[in-house]
Amino acid sequence: MHHFVFIYLSPYCRWHAVASWTWDAQDETCGICRMAFDGCCPECKLPGDDCPLIWGACNHAFHLHCILKWVNSQTPQAHCPMCRREWQYKG
Amino acid sequence: MTMVTQQASSNYYNLGILDSITDDSIEDILDSWTGFCNTTESLLKDKGDLSVGSEFISHVHILCENRLSSLVQDHFFKALEETFEKNGRSKFWHHFDDFRDVSISELNESHKDWVQQVLCKALEDICLEKQYQEKCLLILVHALQSYKEGISKGKYNSDAERVALFSRYRLMVSSVLMTTLPRHFPEILRFYFKERLEELSDMISGNSDDNDEFQAKDNMDIDERTKLSPEVSEMDIGETYNGRKISENNKLVKNIGKVVRDLRSLGFMSMAEDAYASAIFLLLKTKVNDLAGDDYRTSVLWSIKEWIWAVPLQFLYALLAYLGDSVSYDSPSSGLKSPLASHPTSYYPGIDIPSEGLVRWQLRLEYFAYETLQDLRIAKLFEIIVDYPDSSPAIDDLKKCLQYSGQHSKLVDSFISSLRYRLLTAGASTNDILHQYVSTIKALRIIDPTGVFLEAVGEPIRDYLKGRKDTMKCIVTMLTDGPGGNPNGPGNTGDSLLEELNRDEENQEDDVCDDDFNSDDRHAWMNAERWEPDPVEADPLKGSRNRRKFDILGMIVGVIGSKEQLVNEYRVMLAEKLLNKSDYDIDSEIRTLELLKIHFGESSMQKCEIMLNDLINSKRINTNIKASISDVSQKGSDLGETGVSLDLLDATIISSNFWPPVQDESINIPETVDQLLSDYAKRFYEIKTPRKLLWKKNLGTVKLELQFGDRAAQFTVTPVHAAIIMNFQDQTRWISKDLAAAIGVPVDVLNRRINFWISKGIIAESVGAESDNHMFDLVDAMVDSSRNGVNNASCEDLAADEEGETSVASLEEQLLQEMTVYEKYIMGMLTNFGSMSLDRIHNTLKMFCSADPVYDKSLQQLQSFLSGLLSEEKLELRDGMYYLKREYSYLSLRSYHCPHLKFNKVVQSTYLIGNIDETSGYGNDSFVLTHYLCLMP
């Protein structure tokens, strides 16, 4: 027999893999700022946790910072910029 | 006979006198004339008999009474000349006859004494003769004066007669000698002075023990009086030349002085000066050559000046003092200022307020020395710059020389030609060229702070570098690679250029002259040089320093074209580096990024910053995920069916929008690992909802250990390599086709990648029945291991580097992809126009490709793309014009779909070239191509 074993448990062995992260959203870009979800909104410098997405009850997603601005500008009642339904944060 | 003729002619000229003279007086005159002629003869000719003096005088008196004094003088001078011809001139030149046969270039050390003896003897003889004649002339002067005193019955004070007669005599002597001057005489003089000066120089340099020749300088009270600038370090000179100075009583100086004086008295004044001047310059030139040498690590200018002071100036000082026509201590320094002296009155210690002549000499000598040194250094500038910064003393010297001579253009021309000859050649590596370029920038900034000449010199290097494909990569590496973030003091040779630029800037902040080596000398020297405003010091604004720093960087960026391109290239290289990391250790990259931000601005580096941030976040998330596992396993959960722990896996998670495009090829990795990736992604999703992971399975690094019996070998490889070798665990023989399918890569990729394991002796290759189906076997490593070094347990290889495989698409690859669409256009243009310059191709593309596809590339990008086509031999470049490679034109036409149909400027043209246009409908047999050309207006 061959004297060859790949030792998974040897302390030397490591598998350093590479992945990219992506938002688990249907669209690729934010309907408000038109920037990629995997990028960040125009106000932010760092993507990901620093510029998160938020979903509405209508299931449309936006950059949190973008929809906040939008909602604040739409008083008294904001509507989803995509589907015009009344904007409600998804519970 | 002579007498009669003389008389006749004088009678002829003095007809008026004839009327008034009587026969008696004619008798008297004739007697006196005869007596005068005889006594003149006795005085001058043969051995000379001064005892006839009084008789001579009385004859002269009588002749003068008869107003024949001019006749007397004419006759006397004629006699003097005849005698001088015979006793002086011919004997004198006869001394040098022996040298007629020795060509001057053959004169050497061995002739030294001979020349000296002959010259001294000859001068001695002729001067003795001349002195005697002058004595006789003095008798005549006396006779003429006493006659005039007699008739004016009083004191006849005028010296005019004597002066006139003596100057007439000197004129006679020198014209006799000059008209018969042998051609080799000036050479002999030069040789004589050269040898004597060398002797003197040796003596002063301490090669001679003849200390008595010198006076200790503390004997000189004047010294104390005029020691005006104590900071000019006399101590240094004292150390080198033992504080001795040459006095006019020095034996050697006396000898030389006597020769000079004799020569002067014979009317060879300017010839003598030329001779010792050329000897001095020759000696100075030799000295500069000796001192300068090929050592660029020390400044020699000061030593040269020391030497000028210690030898030629001391000599001239003593010589002028000996000749009595120098030193005028009382005269103010008359506004003559050496541009090199720190204070107008202080030239060199020991030589006090100098005479104008000496100042002029000093200026001449220094100018000559500066120019000589400058030429020497310019000729070696290439080597000097290679040695930079060790050679900065030589650079400083050259700077000072050029400031004095103003011959910067000499430097530019010479340096550019040595660049073309030595550096800008196919054999030089891009890195070498770049380093020389940087050293050139640094060195020339010192020499020429205005940057004008640097611009001229930099241009050919930049142009050359632009034509090289690896320039950008090398530049980025040079700028950013280095230990970084590891300031182990100065002299950190492994530093990146950015680090160095930064450190230079910091050093300039506390702008101190901190080379403690020889600092006293340096200070003295700098003080002495302070007459001249230092352009950097002159501008105390901090801005000038920043400009300095940015200029170096700017000139490097200038090679690339724009800072954006440099940043892009850096980003690609950074991505490659980060994706190959397995320890999240990015300290040096963070340091480099900070430096880049300083130089290029924060916003330019935004994407790079996000990339580094991804690494930091990855490390944190990785830890969190591991923590969540250990929680689970402590709760008794199993390691999973494979028995492999998630601990084995680390991950780098990138924000792909901010990274350059990564090579995303799917591969099948071993099931066990694949399972780990799924687990990992699941846990990520649990922690980071609603974010999820997308694995790039071909990327990353794998550290694995192979065990052969009781031996183990460790490797660091890419996932593909790991997948290959792990497939051999269960099945030790594979056919390439099957293995490629199992791993999910094309066969050619497999064949290439598996070479790594073959080279390590782990796998053996044998060609199967079908030549494209290779057979791979796991080698029984116990047999082969020692030969291949597998048993070296610490063996670690990054296979990716070895094969030039990269994780990130390089800029060229990206550009190539984007540019390929224009290739057809370019080929078409060149087919139509024959040849085009880079600019014209660029402009034509801009004009016609204004939509779909839009041409938005820079000139540099186009050039880089074209150089790719050159290396593929699709194009050729001659004299800055691009041509289609001949055999290629057919092919290019074949695939040429004229893109310009949509434009107005279309000319229809028919070419009988071949079956080319697939779209024309003529079919394969047609020889007619309807080809649309776009012609420039």
Ligand SMILES: [Zn+2]
């Ligand atoms: Zn947005």
Ligand SMILES: [Zn+2]
């Ligand atoms: Zn944001």
Ligand SMILES: [Zn+2]
């Ligand atoms: Zn909606």
